[in-house]
Amino acid sequence: MTDLDHIRNFSIVAHIDHGKSTLADRLIQLTGTVAERDMKEQMLDAMDIERERGITIKANAVRIDYPARNGKTYVLNLIDTPGHVDFAYEVSRSMRAVEGSLLVVDATQGVEAQTLANVYTALDAGHEIVPVLNKIDLPASEPDRIKAQIEDVIGLDASEAIEISAKTGVGIPEVLEAIVHRLPAPTGERDAPLKAMLVDSWYDSYLGVVVMVRIMDGVMRKGDQIRMMQTGAKYGIDKLAVLRPQMTDIAELGPGEIGVLTASIKLVRDTRVGDTITHDKKPCAEPLPGFKPSQPVVFCGLFPVDNAEFEDLRDAIEKLALNDASFSYEMETSAALGFGFRCGFLGLLHLEVIRDRIEREYDIDLITTAPSVVYKIHLRDGTELELHNPADMPDPATIDHIDEPRIIATIMVPDEYLGDVLKLCQDRRGIQQDLTYAGSRAMVVYDLPLNEVVFDFHDRLKSVTKGYASFDYHLSGYRTDNLVKMSILVNDEPVDALSMMVHRDRADARGRLMCEKLKDLIPRHMFKIPIQAAIGGRVIARETLSAMRKDVTAKCYGGDATRKKKLLEKQKAGKKKMRQFGKVDIPQEAFINALKMDG
Amino acid sequence: MLSPSWLLAALPAADPPRADWVEAGFGLYLHWPFCQSKCPYCDFNSHVAASIDQPRWAAAFAAGIARVAARTEGRVLRSVYFGGGTPSLMAPETVAAVLDTVRAMWPVANDWEVTLEANPTSVEAGRFAGYREAGVNRLSLGVQALNDDDLRQLGRRHTAAEAVHAFEIARATFERVSFDLIYARQDQSLVRWQAELDRALALAIDHLSLYQLTIEPGTAFGARFAAGGLRGLPDEDLAADMYDATLERCATAGLDAYEVSNFARSGAESQHNMLYWNGGDYAGIGPGAHGRLTLAGTRHATVSPSAPEIWLQATEADAPAAMVWEPLSGQERAEEYLMMGLRVRQGISLARAQAMGVDPGLSQRIFDASQDGLLEIDGDRVRATARGRLLLNALLRNLLVGESCG
Secondary structure (H helix, E strand, O other): OOOHHHEEEEEEEEOOOOOHHHHHHHHHHHOOOOOHHHOOOOOOOOOHHHHHHOOOOOOEEEEEEEEOOOOOEEEEEEEEOOOOHHHHHHHHHHHHOOOEEEEEEEOOOOOOHHHHHHHHHHHHOOOEEEEEEEOOOOOOOOHHHHHHHHHHHHOOOOOOOEEOEOOOOEOHHHHHHHHHHHOOOOOOOOOOOOEEEEEEEEEEOOOEEEEEEEEEEOOEEOOOEEEEOOOOOEEEOOEEEEEOOOEEEOOEEOOOOEEEEEOOOOOHHHOOOOOEEEEOOOOOOOOOOOOOOOOOOEEEEEEEOOHHHHHHHHHHHHHHHHOOOOOEEEEEEEOOOEEEEEEEEOOHHHHHHHHHHHHHHOOOOEEEOOOEEOEEEEEOOOOEEEEOOHHHOOOHHHEEEEEEEEEEEEEEEEHHHHHHHHHHHHHOOOEEEEEEEEOOEEEEEEEEEHHHHOOOHHHHHHHHOOOOOEEEEEEEEEEEEOEEEEEEEEOOEEOHHHOEEEEHHHHHHHHHHHHHHHHHHOOOOOOOEEEEEEEOOEEEEEEEEOOOOOOOOOOOOHHHHHHHHHHHHHHHHHHHOEEEEOOEEEEHHHHHHOOOOOO | OOOOHHHHHOOOOOOOOOOHHHHHOEEEEEEEOEOOOOOOOOOOOOEOOOOOOHHHHHHHHHHHHHHHHOOOOOOOEEEEEEEEOOHHHOOHHHHHHHHHHHHHHOOEEEEEEEEEEEOOOHHHHOOHHHHHHHOOOEEEEEEEOOOHHHHHHOOOOOOHHHHHHHHHHHHHHOOEEEEEEEEOOOOOOHHHHHHHHHHHHHHOOOEEEEEEOOOOOOOHHHHHHHOOOOOOOOOHHHHHHHHHHHHHHHHHOOOEEEEOOEEEOOOOOOHHHHHHHOOOEEEEEOOOOEEEEEEOOEEEEEEOOOOHHHHHHHHHOOOHHHOEEEEOOHHHHHHHHHHHHOOEOOOEEHHHHHHHOOOOOHHHHHHHHHHOOOEEEEOOEEEEOHHHHHOHHHHHHHHHHHHHHO
């Protein structure tokens, strides 16, 4: 147990690529927490996908012993928070577990929208914030301009910002000193009943479910009988440890400390981020405020390309769900795609991460159907229902009106791209809320329908701004709009997996684009294939895929028979990668590529 | 569902099925594996060698032939085909030695066809008379193009003028001469192909092979194509237009498309190639050569090692690896019969296919394809229509794999 005065808990707020992981690596290295030979890049991003995408999906932590210049040794707990908007709630909980933040800004780039959102979350959590300018070794760095920007845009005093290069190690000792002297120590009552926050949890194949906790009041010991106040579940603590970053057993955790426990918890689903952990016999009076059960906002269908892999997919999804309480799923049957699952995600990144993991870790080829948001359908008889899947749309005659979820989006962009960004937002039915300038960068705030953002908005934004824009959003509520279900018919048969909800005013253009895309994505067949978009029984767009004209081997003599037969078998295998709709074979990638709106 | 029972009713009374070599003849293919240089489009088994010991090769061919002959005694040989590689690099003495062995091993038909593939260079034309002496009676010249730019692009070592000259010598030497052209070349327009084809037809005697350029993996063109090179190849529609124009012009000139890429006046068809397409028996001798031989009622596929030196050593040592025999199931045999037989104008015999052992759904699939205008049924014969032949690969995928490929 460490004295409160000698503990500093902090997180690092940074935009992707601004150097958060590298700085964390340097802090770990400089304090000798990890032996030099065990260092690897981005120590804290454990999953391949995290390393590849340069993002943090799960919270992670490291405990560092730091002998300060004043001769005292401090325990520094760094919680590495997820940095993406999809995980905004998880970020807010992680922030509540620490008292301060390092705000890392790339001195060549400046403040980005994502940074802004996370700084506000940190300020909401009452953090003390130390600005850190990274990459000052680069010739393009402009520390003074960026300091001015931090003051303008965020309103933080940047006069004492620390200039560092996480790459070369310049300024790292000053960062460690600033953590000790500029960030507050935690507070808490050692003698009060146990009150700890469940910061995150994950599944470890050796230990089972591991729970990260921050002790607010009281003391937690191995063997304690604990209770989760939100779920009511009770457990006995089997193991108590801190992360250095590998697990190191510890006898007890006192106020202000951060550590992990295992307690024979079977499923990660049984643990809720933000829950309050207390002693079963002597509980605290009130749980911590701000707990929210996680709520999926984006849904899509995941189907195995090969129907025979359905059970494998079920197995993969169940295993992933054990480790991710925010991911929901239920079985779905599609006339077009057979058996699969309708899955709910926190956002599009979350969707992509889960999909990638199924394909990669479980080796199952997937068809992903059009992502959909949750619509509220108000029927004429006064009942309201939530629509997760356009295929479940009730008879339009019974519908009074439909509400769709909306977001407030903040986009920061160099002013030369502002026109393109405004056009993109306008095209996506956005309503401008605000437009301000900080130097040569504009900050625009738009009220947008979530369904216009959910699919490829981020890709389009990156493409029209050559990657210079940054984007963040939060859900802002529901609004009634003129929404219809658009169906796609291939060879006169509706393909349910391609149907989608669209705004009536945009349906014609969207339908035309879908038909044109499908015409390119579906290979020619021996007959011509009409491709149509329809609302109810009315066709709003139509393309015709002309019939295949020539597909014959030019030379086929005695020596070619064996080879040719193998080729036919290969083509037969290629056909398996497609799904058959009536007489038409549709390749798996057509389902997702047909939705991209880059014209 | 419409029952194709009338199809079954049309079948002749169950005669015992006859062996493939009786049904469609027996021939011999010889593979000469050497070329002076490798053409960038060619995926045949060919090798460039500094020096070739021709007497040693002649002896090895003779040994290979004797081994197959021992298992096919008494069959009447209808044709011999020297393919490659570039068989016109063979010394006439080598060809003569092979043909002497052949005559000693099997009774040969009076009108047997002995074809040799040749490159139309002046050097090779100098050997034509020697081949004639040895017993070759049909020459197939790889002209490939009638303009020099395209010949260079195709990696050929002769000019158009040289090719025409070689053709003149060939026609004065052999009873029968055919030549090959490749169309759908890079940046070739329909009009240019038509003009080139007209010149070819003016030159041709009674047989032409006209192939669409196919980019095969494992060739120089294949690698260039995969790397994003080789632009300006015609798309499917232009290739189909070129094929249509080819059919039309050849028909006007009196050459009928008796097979997908082969055009001839009636009676001038290549007998040896017909044997492949009609599901006959053929021995394949030489590196990488394939054969199909029916022994005691079972059809076998034979394969030989592709590397020239390995084949040579295995054959000289009389090792089993020199020619590996694999029995074909009835289903495999029927699949090959359909695959090959639907390429030719007269199509296949349904009774023969059924006797080989097709799956029970085939009649229905044939009937469905006839309803779609891809096949036509005429008594026992099933033929691809003009459209069906142009879509033969797609048609075969449906016929042979049927519902199982859903």
